[in-house]
Amino acid sequence: MEPLVEVHTDEEMTIALEAGARVVGVNNRNLHTFEMDLETTERVALVAAAMGVPWQNPTESWTRDRIVLSALSGITGPEDVKRFETMGVSMVLVGETLMRAEDPAKAIRTLLGEEDPTPVSEQRLVKVCGVTNVEDASTIATAGANLIGVIFAEGSPRRVTEKRARDIVKTVQAFGERNSPKHIEPPPQTDSSAEWFQAWSRKLVEASHRTPLVVGVFQNQPMEEIRRIVAETGLDLVQLHGDEGMEACAECGVPALRVVHVPAAAPGEERVESVLVGGERASPSAKSRAEEVLAQAPPNFAAGVLLDTSVKGVKGGTGLPFDHEVAKLVGEAGVPVIVAGGLDPDNVEVCVIFTESFGVDVSSGVEEAKGVKNPGEVKRFMEQARLAHKDLTAKLKQEEEEEEEEQGERI
Numbered sequence: 001m002e003p004l005v006e007v008h009t010d011e012e013m014t015i016a017l018e019a020g021a022r023v024v025g026v027n028n029r030n031l032h033t034f035e036m037d038l039e040t041t042e043r044v045a046l047v048a049a050a051m052g053v054p055w056q057n058p059t060e061s062w063t064r065d066r067i068v069l070s071a072l073s074g075i076t077g078p079e080d081v082k083r084f085e086t087m088g089v090s091m092v093l094v095g096e097t098l099m100r101a102e103d104p105a106k107a108i109r110t111l112l113g114e115e116d117p118t119p120v121s122e123q124r125l126v127k128v129c130g131v132t133n134v135e136d137a138s139t140i141a142t143a144g145a146n147l148i149g150v151i152f153a154e155g156s157p158r159r160v161t162e163k164r165a166r167d168i169v170k171t172v173q174a175f176g177e178r179n180s181p182k183h184i185e186p187p188p189q190t191d192s193s194a195e196w197f198q199a200w201s202r203k204l205v206e207a208s209h210r211t212p213l214v215v216g217v218f219q220n221q222p223m224e225e226i227r228r229i230v231a232e233t234g235l236d237l238v239q240l241h242g243d244e245g246m247e248a249c250a251e252c253g254v255p256a257l258r259v260v261h262v263p264a265a266a267p268g269e270e271r272v273e274s275v276l277v278g279g280e281r282a283s284p285s286a287k288s289r290a291e292e293v294l295a296q297a298p299p300n301f302a303a304g305v306l307l308d309t310s311v312k313g314v315k316g317g318t319g320l321p322f323d324h325e326v327a328k329l330v331g332e333a334g335v336p337v338i339v340a341g342g343l344d345p346d347n348v349e350v351c352v353i354f355t356e357s358f359g360v361d362v363s364s365g366v367e368e369a370k371g372v373k374n375p376g377e378v379k380r381f382m383e384q385a386r387l388a389h390k391d392l393t394a395k396l397k398q399e400e401e402e403e404e405e406e407q408g409e410r411i
């Protein structure tokens, strides 16, 4: 019988090989800090290479002059399996991903590349906001949200203390197997809002698809206060939800989402009703609102544009939608947006398919009381949003193919 010897550092690898270990597993998780780093296997494997000990290629049968090298922990998607397969690792060990999976058999097929997951580059964002306790944060992280919002805005019934925010940050970090804020490098500066926000949207999805990020929501608060709270609580991102303007987003100490407020829609005008009236593609009011939004979205400051409803001076957590035609038009101009305001598990799908938005944000639509989330509704919202994202990806792909076919026919 051959024992599997687990190592995490260069030194441990040296000891294991010198002792004659033939099956060596590199744990990507540091068991002292619980921090996860998939590069650990690659780094520690170099020690074996430097000692002239080759490892077994997964496609060949084992010979005793080679070690069987395994990558342990942190494997969450087929791209991770591929990464280790490419470097010739013989085995991967997967625990947490299968424990969290609703359908472990399907999860294994997905890891092996036999099921078709949405590639990260095509994924979209879901934010659940107004979280006030660690139990809700855990529920939302487990349900698969990308962003978890905590509110510092004065007067909000969902406002949290710094201590509570710190506890929520710790819970979300532990879920994502990290113990520090996620650093996201901004894209290169550009003259184009579309280019800037598209680059940021890819970065946000990439940074949050394994591990949710915590967003602190502020409203017209002094910048020193924001920066202090960011540093003291460990927030990953900020959301400026007042009249701060775009430029302020570059001053927060971490990347910031900028909210642009759109007045609440008149009843019945939340979505498609303004389209195709009298041959006009969009209502004049939606067009001018979209232009206003675009004018407020210069490049090089914010990490994203979040459109939310304002009603009679109230901004945030209104539970009311705005005219989604506005979001659709801003997206068509090339600027990806996150749509907030009055979303719930029953209307999120229509919103996603209609607006083709990059992201959605919900707060009161999944609450059972102000500041208290309903776990069943959170789960349902996530399922509906993800389903809609899948349908939208399929729809956009089909449209692209049809367009290519048409172009081919014209030539």
Ligand SMILES: O=C(O)c1ccccc1NCC(=O)[C@H](O)[C@H](O)COP(=O)(O)O
Binding pocket: 128, 129, 130, 149, 151, 153, 156, 157, 158, 217, 219, 241, 308, 315, 316, 317, 318, 319, 320, 340, 341, 342, 343, 361, 362, 363, 364, 365
């Ligand atoms: O939710 C609040 O109480 C709030 C108060 C002040 C500023 C912002 C606030 N919420 C920020 C959000 O991002 C909400 O998710 C967004 O407004 C949507 O809320 P809802 O319409 O309830 O889904």
